[in-house]
Amino acid sequence: MKKALQAVAVLVAVAAVGIWLATGAHRGWTKTQVEKITVDEITGIEGRSYEKQFVAGAELLSAGLLTAVTLAGISLFFRDQTKLKTES
Amino acid sequence: MKTKLIALSAVAALSISALAAPLTFDFKDPKGVNNAVFKLDAPLEAINGSASGISGTVTFDPANPGATKGKIVVDAASLQVPNSMMKEHMHGAQWLDVANHKEITFEAKELKNVKSSAEKTTADAVGTFTLKGVTKEITVPATLTFLKDKLAARTNGQMKGDLLVIRANFAINRADYGINPKAPTDKVAETIDLTLSIAGAAPEK
Numbered sequence: 001m002k003k004a005l006q007a008v009a010v011l012v013a014v015a016a017v018g019i020w021l022a023t024g025a026h027r028g029w030t031k032t033q034v035e036k037i038t039v040d041e042i043t044g045i046e047g048r049s050y051e052k053q054f055v056a057g058a059e060l061l062s063a064g065l066l067t068a069v070t071l072a073g074i075s076l077f078f079r080d081q082t083k084l085k086t087e088s
Numbered sequence: 089m090k091t092k093l094i095a096l097s098a099v100a101a102l103s104i105s106a107l108a109a110p111l112t113f114d115f116k117d118p119k120g121v122n123n124a125v126f127k128l129d130a131p132l133e134a135i136n137g138s139a140s141g142i143s144g145t146v147t148f149d150p151a152n153p154g155a156t157k158g159k160i161v162v163d164a165a166s167l168q169v170p171n172s173m174m175k176e177h178m179h180g181a182q183w184l185d186v187a188n189h190k191e192i193t194f195e196a197k198e199l200k201n202v203k204s205s206a207e208k209t210t211a212d213a214v215g216t217f218t219l220k221g222v223t224k225e226i227t228v229p230a231t232l233t234f235l236k237d238k239l240a241a242r243t244n245g246q247m248k249g250d251l252l253v254i255r256a257n258f259a260i261n262r263a264d265y266g267i268n269p270k271a272p273t274d275k276v277a278e279t280i281d282l283t284l285s286i287a288g289a290a291p292e293k
Contacts, residue, residue: 028134029133029171031170031171032170032171032172032173033168033170033171033172034170035138035170038121040119040121040242040287042238042241042242042251042287043121043235043242043251043253043287044253045121045122045123045253045285045286045287046123046285047119047120047121047122047123047140048123048125048140049140050168050170055170
């Protein structure tokens with residue numbers, strides 16, 4: 001149980017960091033759509049439209065890392081099965 | 089001969105009056121380029137977004153830009169931010185209450201400090217700004233660029249006429265318009281910076 005929890009903690013931490021880096025390492029809030037700017041040649045106005053795109057924010061990274069730390073912490077309350085076997 | 093001269097004078101007078109007549113520009117942009125950008129820069133959080141649902145008309149006389157008058161309307165439901173949950177909150181009753189206050193408007197009543205050079209006019213537009221049902225008189229520094237005969241280039245030759253580009257930067261206070269005045273200012277800035285970039289068309293009749 002201890003090792004399983006620690007493995008899940010590592011997996012969650014790696015996934016959180018991986019997704020955050022892969023979607024652009026955005027330091028603000030999570031975005032579900034991104035702004036696309038196109039310039040009108042005649043007027044020079046920058047037109048703005050939104051496209052659906054997921055960009056993980058810092059709060060998602062923090063939540064992932066916090067979950068990983070919590071799981072790793074909980075794992076400390078479990079005894080190591082291999083140690084238990086050798087003791088007996 | 090006398091009749092011909094009278095007829096010629098009449099035609100000339102009509103042409104001059106047609107040239108001098110104020111033009112009405114429609115700001116409902118079929119290309120969807122017109123936009124209003126808003127920024128709230130609080131110490132803990134910056135909120136940026138834009139609105140694209142622009143409409144309204146402006147009467148502009150190239151010979152007398154100081155006489156410009158008009159009304160620009162922003163569809164409140166067209167306000168967008170990059171996060172869909174944040175957008176839902178922003179449109180909600182506590183913030184913009186879009187369901188009950190569908191339009192954000194600015195009606196220019198007069199221009200002050202008018203400076204014109206070639207196709208560009210800068211001025212302070214004095215008028216009424218209405219947001220979330222609250223109307224206040226404000227002064228907006230604006231730049232008006234008159235682009236004569238440029239409508240054809242923008243519509244691939246489908247329409248002939250002129251364009252008027254208006255750019256304006258101004259700021260308002262969130263609490264003045266009842267936009268969740270109790271929200272902490274370290275997370276949601278009290279000042280809302282607004283940038284308007286719009287083009288209107290006056291097709292030839």
